[in-house]
Each structure stands twice: as C-alpha cells, then as structure tokens.
Amino acid sequence: MPYFIRSELYTLQDFSFLITAGSVGRIIGGFIHYLFKYPPKKRYIIAVTVYLTVELFSATMLYMPYFVMITLSFLVGLLSVTSYNIRMTATQLYIPAHMRGRINSTQGLLWNIGAILGALIIGFIAEYTTYDYRLIMLLSASKSVVAIFLIPIRMKSEFVKIYNADI
Known part of the structure; x- marks a missing residue:
C-alpha cells in the first residue's frame, strides 16, 4: 500500500483493484478445488512449483505495467489456494483425528505470528530506510525463495512422502 500511496502514477x-484481483483469484481457486483433484504423484512438484511461482510473481509484480500487476495478483491468489490445499490435505493424513484441531490451530497461529512479524520488519525497513518499496518486496520474496530451497526442495524425500500420499 505505501508504494501506491507515494506513487505519482498509481x-x-x-x-x-490489485487486492480485489487476488481475492477473486482465491475464490476461483477454491471452486476449482471442488471440481478438480490433483494426481497424487504430482502434488509435491505442483506445490513446489506453485511456491516458487508465487514468490517470483510477488517479487516482480511492482515492476510490471498495471494490467500485468492485476493479472499476477489474480494468479497469486489462484495459486495460493492450490498450495494451501495441497499442504493442509497432506499434513492432515499424518495427524490422528483427535489432534487435527489442535494442529490446525497451532499451525494457523504460527502462520499469523510469522505474517505479523514479517509485516513489522518490512514496515520498519520501509519507514526508516531509503530503499525503494519495490526493492524491499523483491528482497523479501528472495528470502522466501531461499526458504523454499532450504526446506521443501532440500528435504524432498520427506515432503514427497507426505505430499504425494494418495488420500
């Protein structure tokens, strides 16, 4: 938002509209998951591809013309639902039924804490440095790409067992 507030162009x-495009993408992505089942043996590669694609789009979005930003925001929303559903479905397979609610709430809490801390850190950097907002977003997404390589890609054999399980 600060990029748009301070922009001479936007x-x-x-x-x-950009945020709305992402929301519409998530809504449509949710409907797609009711109609289409991903092949079990492809879920890991789909998830990792989606993780990397979402970060690439997020990192470069503010460098694009506006109509491309809208399209990328829509696609990020659409793809985010895909990775979320694959991740949640796969992990639920390994959790006993009596613990699923606790695991889901703990996972949600950890995701929210991470999002809040990330927003605070990025906001602090944006407020107290002279870095361009686009560069801050690019560097933030770069950290996520490194995490993708360090966790699901480096630990592929463990993730494949969980993500590709036939449910």
Missing part, C-alpha cells in the same frame, strides 16, 4: 484505488 492511487489507492489502483491498490484496491
């Missing part, structure tokens, strides 16, 4: 209305 407005908050442009930002709201």
